[in-house]
Amino acid sequence: MTQHSLSQLLGTQWPLIQAPMAGVQGSAMAVAVSNAGALGSLPCAMLTLDALQAELQAITTQTDKPYNVNFFCHTSPVPDAAREATWRKALAPYHAQHGIDPATIPAGAGRSPFTHEAADLLEAFKPPVVSFHFGLPAAELLARVKAWGAVVLSSATTVAEARWLQAHGADAVIAQGLEAGGHRAIFLPEHLTGNWAFDLTTQLSTFALLPQIVNAVTCPVIAAGGIADAAGVRAAMALGAAGVQVGTAYLLCNEATTSAVHRAALQSDAALHTALTTLFTGRPARGIVNRVMRELGPLSASAPAFPTATAAIAPLRAAAEKFGLGDFSPLWSGQNTAGCQVVSAAVVTESLISALSNE
Amino acid sequence: MTQHSLSQLLGTQWPLIQAPMAGVQGSAMAVAVSNAGALGSLPCAMLTLDALQAELQAITTQTDKPYNVNFFCHTSPVPDAAREATWRKALAPYHAQHGIDPATIPAGAGRSPFTHEAADLLEAFKPPVVSFHFGLPAAELLARVKAWGAVVLSSATTVAEARWLQAHGADAVIAQGLEAGGHRAIFLPEHLTGNWAFDLTTQLSTFALLPQIVNAVTCPVIAAGGIADAAGVRAAMALGAAGVQVGTAYLLCNEATTSAVHRAALQSDAALHTALTTLFTGRPARGIVNRVMRELGPLSASAPAFPTATAAIAPLRAAAEKFGLGDFSPLWSGQNTAGCQVVSAAVVTESLISALSNE
Numbered sequence: 001m002t003q004h005s006l007s008q009l010l011g012t013q014w015p016l017i018q019a020p021m022a023g024v025q026g027s028a029m030a031v032a033v034s035n036a037g038a039l040g041s042l043p044c045a046m047l048t049l050d051a052l053q054a055e056l057q058a059i060t061t062q063t064d065k066p067y068n069v070n071f072f073c074h075t076s077p078v079p080d081a082a083r084e085a086t087w088r089k090a091l092a093p094y095h096a097q098h099g100i101d102p103a104t105i106p107a108g109a110g111r112s113p114f115t116h117e118a119a120d121l122l123e124a125f126k127p128p129v130v131s132f133h134f135g136l137p138a139a140e141l142l143a144r145v146k147a148w149g150a151v152v153l154s155s156a157t158t159v160a161e162a163r164w165l166q167a168h169g170a171d172a173v174i175a176q177g178l179e180a181g182g183h184r185a186i187f188l189p190e191h192l193t194g195n196w197a198f199d200l201t202t203q204l205s206t207f208a209l210l211p212q213i214v215n216a217v218t219c220p221v222i223a224a225g226g227i228a229d230a231a232g233v234r235a236a237m238a239l240g241a242a243g244v245q246v247g248t249a250y251l252l253c254n255e256a257t258t259s260a261v262h263r264a265a266l267q268s269d270a271a272l273h274t275a276l277t278t279l280f281t282g283r284p285a286r287g288i289v290n291r292v293m294r295e296l297g298p299l300s301a302s303a304p305a306f307p308t309a310t311a312a313i314a315p316l317r318a319a320a321e322k323f324g325l326g327d328f329s330p331l332w333s334g335q336n337t338a339g340c341q342v343v344s345a346a347v348v349t350e351s352l353i354s355a356l357s358n359e
Numbered sequence: 360m361t362q363h364s365l366s367q368l369l370g371t372q373w374p375l376i377q378a379p380m381a382g383v384q385g386s387a388m389a390v391a392v393s394n395a396g397a398l399g400s401l402p403c404a405m406l407t408l409d410a411l412q413a414e415l416q417a418i419t420t421q422t423d424k425p426y427n428v429n430f431f432c433h434t435s436p437v438p439d440a441a442r443e444a445t446w447r448k449a450l451a452p453y454h455a456q457h458g459i460d461p462a463t464i465p466a467g468a469g470r471s472p473f474t475h476e477a478a479d480l481l482e483a484f485k486p487p488v489v490s491f492h493f494g495l496p497a498a499e500l501l502a503r504v505k506a507w508g509a510v511v512l513s514s515a516t517t518v519a520e521a522r523w524l525q526a527h528g529a530d531a532v533i534a535q536g537l538e539a540g541g542h543r544a545i546f547l548p549e550h551l552t553g554n555w556a557f558d559l560t561t562q563l564s565t566f567a568l569l570p571q572i573v574n575a576v577t578c579p580v581i582a583a584g585g586i587a588d589a590a591g592v593r594a595a596m597a598l599g600a601a602g603v604q605v606g607t608a609y610l611l612c613n614e615a616t617t618s619a620v621h622r623a624a625l626q627s628d629a630a631l632h633t634a635l636t637t638l639f640t641g642r643p644a645r646g647i648v649n650r651v652m653r654e655l656g657p658l659s660a661s662a663p664a665f666p667t668a669t670a671a672i673a674p675l676r677a678a679a680e681k682f683g684l685g686d687f688s689p690l691w692s693g694q695n696t697a698g699c700q701v702v703s704a705a706v707v708t709e710s711l712i713s714a715l716s717n718e
Contacts, residue, residue, distance in 0.1 A: 158631070177564065177566065178537075178564060179563065179564045179566055179567045197634075197656060197657070198632075198648070198653065201632040201633060201634045201648050202631055202632055204538065204585075204694045204695070205536065205537060205538045205564035205565065205566060205584075205585055205694060206564065206566045207536065207538055207564060207565045207566055207584065207585030207586065207591065207594065207694075207695065208538050208585040208587075208693070208694035208695035208697075211587070211588070211590055211591065211695075211697065212695070212697050215697070225564075225566065226563075226564055226566030226567040227566065228567075228570070229570070231570055231597060231598050231599060232566065232570065232598065234597040235566065235594040235595070235597040235598045236594070237597075238590060238593040238594040238596075238597050239590050239591065239594045240590060272517070272561055273557075273560040273561055274560060275556075275560045289557070289560050294557065297556060298556070334567070335563045335564060335566075335567040336563070336566065336567035336570075336571070338567075338570065338571050338574070
């Protein structure tokens with residue numbers, strides 16, 4: 001699979017995807033990237049249906065280029081009162097310190113999986129590319145997406161996951177290297193032990209993962225994780241990628257909604273320390289090490305199942321951010337922040353595609 | 360720094376270094392690789408002076424090509440009886456199960472740092488390349504090595520370490536990506552906290568680390584970690600490397616002294632799971648996950664300081680290996696075993712340099 005044919009599949013000028021990043025960007029970034037000739041992405045996991053409708057409207061009125069909508073497709077967990085209690089106990093000193101009454105904290109999920117209601121809404125827009133995280137949705141839901149001709153992408157963190165995605169209908173696979181920011185897409189084996197220190201031993205860097213996936217599947221493979229600039233794009237292509245997906249390099253862009261504490265962390269020496277952590281959502285995701293990660297340990301076993309861990313830590317985040325502190329904020333970041341620039345997303349896009357221009 | 364100039368510096372035909380791997384290879388592999396046009400390496404950290412003399416004799420009688428000798432340069436730890444007792448307690452159930460009397464286990468280091476005695480011996484051979492792990496030796500020791508004209512290499516796991524190595528006399532820096540097998544070279548800050556879950560948050564993959572080091576130093580940068588084949592070599596060069604160092608791909612070679620249990624693990628699905636562990640030596644090193652790593656946790660805080668952790672686990676390793684079990688063996692491996700082949704080291708070398716031939 002060549003660079004040319006991935007562009008054909010996506011309908012873009014260049015085989016570059018702006019990684020969907022829930023919480024730090026919306027339609028503005030997707031529009032800027034798509035208009036620059038790459039594939040802009042809208043992260044939908046944290047949007048209400050009304051917000052999703054508004055964002056799709058915003059994209060389709062501002063670009064006629066292809067764009068991507070991204071959904072999570074996890075199974076919502078069975079409520080576990082005992083585990084939630086353990087978690088609340090771990091956070092109790094922080095709640096007390098910040099004057100938060102734990103009784104006032106609502107339970108509830110912070111991220112929704114893809115649903116028929118979302119598909120109903122999408123059908124009116126027929127987004128040309130739909131990407132998923134944590135596997136693929138149920139067959140009948142996936143069939144609805146394919147029915148309007150959408151190209152379907154999903155992320156693999158192991159060779160086994162890449163084979164599974166290809167066999168279950170993905171048109172291209174994103175090889176998500178260990179250096180990537182945000183949530184690991186890990187979804188196999190179906191019943192992960194939840195002992196992340198063990199489950200994560202399968203997680204490989206881009207250098208190790210990408211060529212093994214390229215050898216294992218016949219569909220195009222998109223490299224993600226650690227790619228910050230044109231040299232990174234060239235290296236990914238040398239390892240057999242048909243294209244690349246880049247997230248972290250866009251985090252400081254004008255179109256990003258990255259918070260002030262998050263921007264400050266990305267531009268400080270704090271960004272030299274990243275780790276996979278379950279503290280913010282219940283699933284391992286890479287972010288800059290902060291106070292709560294240091295004090296509880298980033299992979300604390302007491303964090304409730306994804307995505308319910310979010311509820312009890314969210315008010316702490318809000319309270320600390322009022323004082324300019326990211327002590328409880330998910331400061332998502334990949335390992336390589338060298339590409340972060342305070343510029344428009346078009347500039348980052350142009351810099352990345354310069355690696356491809358003369359081929 | 361181009362590929363050509365690193366070859367000039369090393370005196371080799373190709374800018375490829377076979378990674379020194381203590382415990383799994385000796386002079387035979389170094390000779391095979393050097394004779395194939397790359398730089399063969401002799402790991403010296405576990406050799407007595409007599410053995411070192413014999414190995415150098417073996418190399419210099421079998422090749423007239425450049426070769427590398429590799430030494431550790433850690434500071435030997437102050438004995439810590441309390442910590443040793445905690446560690447012995449953690450291992451007590453295993454000792455009991457294997458009929459090992461803990462009183463019979465000698466204390467003592469498993470790996471020696473570079474010394475004046477070793478330098479005395481080296482002076483007779485004047486090895487053309489000397490590489491170090493965990494920083495550089497004291498200035499006067501380093502001066503002795505430089506006095507016979509040796510090219511000095513050392514590994515960096517962060518940008519700060521790369522700058523330090525260049526400033527303190529390294530002629531080229533090896534950027535050791537997180538995917539590399541064996542010991543992480545991490546040596547800064549000088550006083551690591553010993554809380555590895557935190558100290559290791561600075562450790563980046565090759566994709567993230569290599570280009571940042573290339574931008575930070577003026578000396579040649581050699582890429583290590585995750586490189587398994589010609590495509591990996593090309594990708595490393597695209598990221599700005601002047602050459603590459605490859606270890607894991609040589610582990611099954613005929614010239615390797617890799618144990619039977621280690622070879623079996625490398626060729627099984629067990630190799631899909633690797634982790635950094637302190638259990639075998641006291642410093643984090645990447646190996647295939649085995650029983651003791653699963654049961655004690657790979658980064659157990661009770662393991663004594665490097666290299667003294669080796670003493671109490673060594674008899675368990677020997678006992679289990681008699682039954683064909685690698686339950687207590689350091690099964691060193693990088694994340695990418697795709698390049699492992701049961702062939703001569705010359706064949707692996709030729710396969711890797713094929714990426715460079717037409718430049």
